[in-house]
Amino acid sequence: MNPVLDFWSSFSLIFLVTAIPVAIMIVLEKRSPYKTAAWILLLVLLPVFGVVFYLFFGQEYRKRKLYSRKGIKSLGQYRKLSVRQLRQFEQAFSNLDKKILEKENIIRLLLNNSDALLTTGNKLKILVNADQTFKAVFSAIKNARHHIHLEYYIFADDKIGNQLKDLLIEKSLEGVEVRVIIDDVGSWGLSDKFIREMKNSGIRVQPFMEVRFPRLTSRVNFRNHRKIIVVDGITGFTGGLNIADRYFEGVKGIGPWYDIHLQVEGDAATCLQVVFTADWYFVMRENLTGRNYFPPLKESKGVPVQISASGPDSDWESIGQAIFAAIANAKKRVYLTTPYLMPPMQIVSALKTASLSNVDVRIIIPEKSDARIPKWCSFSYVEELLEAGIKVYFFQNGFIHSKYVIVDDVFSTVGTTNLDFRSIETNFEVNAFIYDEDFTAKLVRIFKKDIQNSREIKLKEWSQRRWHFKLKESLAHTVSPML
Structure with missing residues (x-):
């Protein structure tokens, strides 16, 4: 008997019995092509592990609802x-x-997608x-x-x-x-x-x-x-x-x-x-x-404040939708701080579009992180953001875990939501959406102070990083929709 043929025969059988049915399930869920491709790639490369990982971390429950809100x-x-x-x-x-009424679209969005009273x-x-x-x-x-x-x-x-x-x-x-x-x-x-x-x-x-x-x-x-x-x-x-x-x-x-x-x-x-x-x-x-x-x-x-909660129990990714709408309609500036930068592609697109439209877009993330893979995932987004003219800063004075977004002069949001797939699409989260010029100015002062404790990353410097640095980013980026 040929051991090589035996191995490939066993591998093919495992693949047929486990990975292919799960891959069909993933396709039928009609997720974003980006997430679908990531899961199928994992199933192809590691069929048994991929199936187990999917059963634990990959199933889509938003449409099926984890629990009913009836009776509350x-x-x-x-x-x-x-x-x-x-x-x-x-x-x-x-x-x-x-100035607040200029953000009417966000107010209406949150009233519609999460019943968030103003x-x-x-x-x-x-x-x-x-x-x-x-x-x-x-x-x-x-x-x-x-x-x-x-x-x-x-x-x-x-x-x-x-x-x-x-x-x-x-x-x-x-x-x-x-x-x-x-x-x-x-x-x-x-x-x-x-x-x-x-x-x-x-x-x-x-x-x-x-x-x-x-x-x-x-x-x-x-x-x-x-x-x-x-x-x-x-x-x-x-x-x-x-x-x-x-x-x-x-x-x-x-x-x-x-x-x-x-x-x-x-x-x-x-x-x-x-x-x-x-x-x-x-x-x-x-x-x-x-x-x-x-x-x-x-x-x-x-x-004026709206409190919005999102999670797999709701119909919409309400907090993510509101952040996307705010960035997409920015006129002057977008400042944001997040410990983990792994945003869905629509938010990446909104950030780049805002910057290319001459909006001042700045992002602070930690250079040192409490989680290794999310750190490399965050780094994997830096180059395309820099190419769009977005200013990216690495916080130096420890680990920055703040989660807030500032848009123009009267809008900001503070809460529990990281700018990553897990917070926006999977976890139960809550954010305050605030429409006030004085509050926004206070948050801007905090942001600018945080910039003083950060170093700005330049595109020329970043493009010259070592090959193994880029390899870690690329591998992490592949799995970022699954984290």
Whole structure:
């Protein structure tokens, strides 16, 4: 017997039995050609591994829905209000500044694709890094009178995690309702003892989409990346920081962790509450209703904000669509910061088109990353962006994890969404979309300060990088739609 022929016979059989049926499934899902080609290439090169990887990380659930939103009372109530805003747009927002109304297409888009109410009675505060963020968070929690709601991707059993746990226990023993949702993968290291201490004090803790057999393959890929705190329905927080010491201490070999968070006072906090209560219904099948959780909307003067949530439970990639629309309609500038730059091709095209239309487009990404393959994926987009005249900066002072986009003078978005395939197409995310000149100016000042701690990459320099550097980029770029 010829061992070479035996090998190829076995390989062909495996390919026919495993890879071809899965490849047909992928084609029938009608994904973007880019993603379809990436998955089929993986199946051809590594048929057995490719099939397993697809079952765990590749199945498309957006059209099938991971869970139904029927029965969530808070969503139904606010959906009616969003429909009313769409129908009566001119009357409802006649007092808005003309510059804000120039972004009417984004406001309408978010009302349509995620029922994101435009609220006006808001005060916002940008919180830079862990010191400012957790000082504000602990202060709000200490002042809680009725309830505290937390939803986090990472809740670590470390110094800051235990400090927060102890404070939540203290408030629970005072009679304050405390509910906590943790992502089952992101908070994998949270001990049973840690959770038991919270539960024994009356805190209700629930994991989001537990990863257990036999449901492993249908759930492991869809993670709750949201970071939400709502206190008494009127104070809210969202942004890039999870609950872990690394946000204070930095990352070994990389340096300090740089991030921003957002504190919201007013009606937008109530909208964050809607997102939390929908997720709470999903994990507990319990509706939270009433004025204690949802104070009446004031619709008073303040910063206009829309809170949009996206994920595989919704019909549209709402946050990605809004970012694309904002960039595509930019007139003056597009500034963005993201720790992982792996955007879908439509956003890449929008960025390049804006730059070629004489819009000032600038991007800050970390030079050193906490994840090796995403770092090389990010680098793989740099050359085509530079060729379009986009200015790209590598952050030098540690690891920048901020996630925000600034367009022109009155629009910005801050939240949990990275500019990558996973955040835009797969994960459960939440962003605040803000329409305000003063807030935008503050964010621009932060961006320009971050540029001072970065080095600009020039096309000539980048094109002369070593061949093995380019090879790593190319290999990473191939798998970027699957990350």
